[in-house]
Amino acid sequence: MKVYEKDQKVKVTFKVNGKEVETEVEPRRLLVHVLRDLGFTGVHIGCDTSNCGACTVLLNGKSVKSCTLLAVEADNSEITTIEGLAKDGKLHPVQEAFWDKHALQCGYCTPGMIMQSVWLLKENPNPTEEEIREGISGNLCRCTGYQNIVEAIKTAAEKLRLDQPLYQRQ
Ligand code: FES
Numbered sequence: 001m002k003v004y005e006k007d008q009k010v011k012v013t014f015k016v017n018g019k020e021v022e023t024e025v026e027p028r029r030l031l032v033h034v035l036r037d038l039g040f041t042g043v044h045i046g047c048d049t050s051n052c053g054a055c056t057v058l059l060n061g062k063s064v065k066s067c068t069l070l071a072v073e074a075d076n077s078e079i080t081t082i083e084g085l086a087k088d089g090k091l092h093p094v095q096e097a098f099w100d101k102h103a104l105q106c107g108y109c110t111p112g113m114i115m116q117s118v119w120l121l122k123e124n125p126n127p128t129e130e131e132i133r134e135g136i137s138g139n140l141c142r143c144t145g146y147q148n149i150v151e152a153i154k155t156a157a158e159k160l161r162l163d164q165p166l167y168q169r170q
């Protein structure tokens, strides 16, 4: 186990959205704050008790609430934030579907909701409505009433399945 001095800064390295990032942090510093300080301000903070999911990012391919992880714990990991989803200005199918289906209003929950949806569709490419609702139950939204978010995820699922080679489709 590593032991740190109080106030000691520690060097951490992540790959964020495919780019190496190196920074120095106090061991108590939460990943969400470090990501935001590094400029990834699409990662939001909506609570202080790990309920809301506005801070959701992918860490080594898994969805995590970055407010409930220390930056030092994420040392040497690969992180994807909402800023890393579009490729050369082309929206990811989940982003496109949120636009098409009006799945956001204030937009504050949206980055976390989209990252969670991306993870969900990787885990389960053809989810039922119930599985979608269960899959995003760690992500709260004050504005939409969720219905259009569910529609968007269904639409994105279809699009992603069609983008797969025939032999891999479910
Ligand atoms: S900020 Fe609410 S769960 Fe992370």
Ligand code: FES
Pocket (backbone or CB within 6 Å): 103, 104, 105, 106, 107, 108, 109, 110, 140, 141, 142, 143, 144
């Ligand atoms: S769109 Fe406002 S909280 Fe979800």
